[in-house]
Amino acid sequence: MQTLRNVIILSAITTAIGFLAAVFVVNFTKTKTVVEKQKERVLDKYSIESLSKATVTPAKLTFDKGNLSFTMEFSPGLDGQTKKVSGQAMFPSEAKAPIVLMIRGYVDKEIYKSGIGTNHAAEVFVKNGYITLAPDFLGYSQSDTESENLFESRFQTYTTVLSLLADLDQISEWDGKNVFIWAHSNGGQIALTTLEITSKKYPTTLWAPVSVPFPFSILYYQNELPDYGRYIRRELAKFETDYDSDLYSVHKYYDKIKAPIQIHQGTADKSVPVEWSDSLSNKLKGLNLDSNYYLYPGSDHNMVPAWDTAIARDLLFFEKNLN
Numbered sequence: 001m002q003t004l005r006n007v008i009i010l011s012a013i014t015t016a017i018g019f020l021a022a023v024f025v026v027n028f029t030k031t032k033t034v035v036e037k038q039k040e041r042v043l044d045k046y047s048i049e050s051l052s053k054a055t056v057t058p059a060k061l062t063f064d065k066g067n068l069s070f071t072m073e074f075s076p077g078l079d080g081q082t083k084k085v086s087g088q089a090m091f092p093s094e095a096k097a098p099i100v101l102m103i104r105g106y107v108d109k110e111i112y113k114s115g116i117g118t119n120h121a122a123e124v125f126v127k128n129g130y131i132t133l134a135p136d137f138l139g140y141s142q143s144d145t146e147s148e149n150l151f152e153s154r155f156q157t158y159t160t161v162l163s164l165l166a167d168l169d170q171i172s173e174w175d176g177k178n179v180f181i182w183a184h185s186n187g188g189q190i191a192l193t194t195l196e197i198t199s200k201k202y203p204t205t206l207w208a209p210v211s212v213p214f215p216f217s218i219l220y221y222q223n224e225l226p227d228y229g230r231y232i233r234r235e236l237a238k239f240e241t242d243y244d245s246d247l248y249s250v251h252k253y254y255d256k257i258k259a260p261i262q263i264h265q266g267t268a269d270k271s272v273p274v275e276w277s278d279s280l281s282n283k284l285k286g287l288n289l290d291s292n293y294y295l296y297p298g299s300d301h302n303m304v305p306a307w308d309t310a311i312a313r314d315l316l317f318f319e320k321n322l323n
Helices: 002-038 048-053 119-127 150-165 186-198 230-242 274-286 307-320
Strands: 060-064 069-074 083-090 097-103 131-135 174-184 204-207 261-266 291-296
Touching: 048 150, 048 186, 069 150, 083 119, 097 119, 097 150, 097 186, 119 131, 119 307, 131 150, 150 186, 150 230, 174 186, 186 204, 204 307, 261 274, 261 307, 274 291, 291 307
Parallel strands: 097 131, 097 174, 174 204, 204 261, 261 291
Antiparallel strands: 060 069, 069 083, 083 131
């Protein structure tokens, strides 16, 4: 009888332990699922593949021609929440004209004013019958604040350009056919990414473009920062824990580009090594894309002293690609 009683007690204890273990597993699984849901992957939607499939709502444009400015209201996160970006806009005397979207390179916020990095070239284009639009991007000039997430802020330069391109029909002065892109330095990386996302045939001219893989494209410049890149490296480590950098890198999607491209590069450029543009040109030619590559011996990052030659070549490039 004592042996039977012990067996019954042991069986009851085993059953209770099994029940508690099952409850623990169920609760742990539920908790894990909740945690995973709470850890929202907010940057997945900014991968080049995701943006190529995304529905981009056109921006709402407002112009102040007297001040050569415009404001675009759009959803940088593609989630319906809107922000405003300011920019510089110039119009020629022609009733209907092509548009040149101008994408600047990096400028410190402390010294930035609307049009820095684009206005000199814009003045030439306007005199030759083109409308020019140069967005400031979030966090600059009169624009709303940028995202607190370092990489979301970077990726929302793409959604800014995409939203602006989706809204050109609002511009009554546009000829309705021709859209060109002019981009400098880091703006070149934004332009190339835009061409990859859209696969549209926007004729594009690039001045000393940043075209190396992400995140090397930002790590290369870390020594120029006050903290020598410590903050960027820390945030990048977090980013690469959850995301594959290649999915956000311009170098992985050159085969999606369909547009004719013109590249200008100075041999004395201290910001963008000549080798980067050499490599980009070779890759585009390898893809049988319509591309031209011009090297300017002794010219710097802003194509000085060959600036006049470079801008003249851009005008010929635009004229050649007019519809």
